[in-house]
Amino acid sequence: MLRKIQKENMGTSNLGWLESRFHFSFAQYFNPSNMNFGVLRVLNDDIIHPNSGFDTHPHDNMEIISYVVKGSITHKDSMGNQETLNRGEVQYLSAGDGIFHSEHNLHEEDLRLLQIWILPPRKNLEKLYGSYRYKKEQRTNKLLNIVSSDKQNSKVNIYQDVNIFVSELDKSKVIDYKIKKNRQIYFVQIEGSCQINDVILNEGDALEITKDDNLSISALEDSHFLFIEMKEE
Template sequence: MLRKLESGKMGSSNLGWLRSKFHFSFAEYYNPNNMGFGVLRVINDDLINPNTGFDMHPHQNMEIISYVVKGELTHGDSMGNKGKLKRGDVQYMSAGTGVYHSEHNLGKEVARFLQIWILPDKEGHKPNYGEYKFEWNDRKNKWLHMVSSNQGEAVVKVNQDINIFTLELDERSVIDYCVKADRQAYLVQIEGKSNINGIILNERDAMEIVEEDIKIKADALSHFIIVEMKKA
């Protein structure tokens, strides 16, 4: 089963300093029929103006992953962690029993990042933070496995049975992705334009994939992320 989600029909917000696309119900966008996809609870596609950002605020019992698309993101938290991420880098925070954090764009250009929230396998995990600066070429015309469960093989590990992959695909190039029985995946066309099993995706569109293999053909240089998980 494939289902296309157009970015123009997603929830949105414009606070001036922050402009967001909400893939699922979040903040002022509420749709009781769009509360997530399996254990994937949130994907926010955020644009943050320079010298602005999210001041210290709390989270609890959520696995939070940030993927930087453009610009830079500066992190701080109540555990004493500090970090700066740029294009293609990943940040992971297990909020667990409770943590405060801040995310700011201290750069000179508008920053874009995907904020991804995953429901944990149980409540009450010890809070944890990590980041990884991947080489860009590691996703060039091949799937880069960035995030997995604690039992998985990716360098970034979370408290849930999920896998997150990214890919940059050259124009006119083709690649496959297999979603096995009892599994599902959520794909975001971060940049570019593609044809997936005959369905056209434009920049910031998304696709739900349930127990089906896909063939992706890039109609332009394209950048993707996939969150794969057990079927709900």
């Protein structure tokens, strides 16, 4: 079953320095019927304007992945990590019993990123931080597994049993993906447009995929997308 969520029906926020689209309840957007999709708790499509960002703040018991779409993000945290990442690169942390961090755009162009929060399998796990600088050719006209559990072979491993894939698909190219039994998918159209089976997604739209066994993803124009595969609820 495929359920389309149009970007116009998502929560939004504009704080001046930050423009956000909320796929699930977050901050001032609260919808009790839209709290999560399986272990996916938060997916925010953020635009952070130049020379601004999230000052130091805490997190605990959440696994957080940032996927950079445009511009550069600079991270600092209470474990002593500090680095800057660019388009297509991935930063992650498992906050365990508590971590402080900041995320800033220190450059003169807008930063766009997807912030993805995954519920961990249990509380107070050992804290993790890391990143990986994936290359464009790794995701061009193919699926790139950018995040997985530590039992899989992605370059980025978190505790929860999820797989996150991205692709930049040229117009008219097609990718098929086989969904294993008792798994479900949340699909995000980042840029461009695609047809997934018989559903068309435009930039910013999303798709919940349950009780299905195969996806045929066809690029209607040059297209950039991400999806998160996980256990069924």
